Amino acid sequence: MTGKGEILPLRASEDVVIVRQRVRALAAQEGLKLVDQTKIVTAASELARNTVIYGRDGTALLEAVEAGGRRGVRLTFEDRGPGIADLQLAMKDGYTTGGGLGLGLSGSKRLCNEFEIESKVGVGTRVTITRWR
Amino acid sequence: MERIPILKMGSFLLVTVQVDMHDQLAMNLQSDLTDKIVSAKARGVLIDISALDIVDSFIGRMLGNIASMSRILDAETVVVGMQPAVAITLVELGLALTGVRTALNIEKGMDLLRASIG
């Protein structure tokens, strides 16, 4: 696996736009089809917004990855915010504490090939997603 | 503050979203449209999203809000020009866009508005 990454800050809603644009560029460069690019950019938008809103301040790591001859894009969203007490609940469609639609976590899981979430109350949250070509 | 322009065409309002909107910009559009529907006595709103390469839960929620808010103000909203890849992604994300009327392009959207307003 290769990892030549780019780290972007996530503090304000404008940062979410920059992450979307950089993820789009990386996904295109890695040869993802248009619809797969759209899926990972949409997932990135959801997770980046969560990082800004709930994590309050965090980062996105964008990496081109390769495994078993396959290429793809891996994104890691990390914050040192309040964390999530009940991950199972947070992953449910429609669950929200912020007056949203509660689709960000569950929806971005559906939009990717791999989805991993780690969170600890008082420590922070890390979500890693991968979309293969 | 940046704003997305709203054009008046007869009794319709036309919004062409041409930038990758950050959340505040989307919120501004929602409130600007509410004001404009009232001040322009608009009967229909056409939102062209053909330049948007994604619609996430936030933009989706905004489109839904605009549709229901305009209905309360006696105006119909039609969203036009959604790219196929965006539509496919929306479904997988789980966003149904219930209550939001859509059409393929501006022309078809206009037809729909005219027909529904009569």
Ligand SMILES: Nc1ncnc2c1ncn2[C@@H]1O[C@H](COP(=O)(O)OP(=O)(O)OP(=O)(O)O)[C@@H](O)[C@H]1O
């Ligand atoms: N990085 C995070 N830190 C702390 N809590 C989080 C984080 N991400 C998500 N959550 C919690 O998980 C819940 C569900 O998140 P999800 O993104 O699915 O929905 P939402 O953000 O509430 O609404 P939507 O994304 O549909 O607008 C949030 O309401 C919040 O309570």
Ligand SMILES: [Mg+2]
């Ligand atoms: Mg969210």
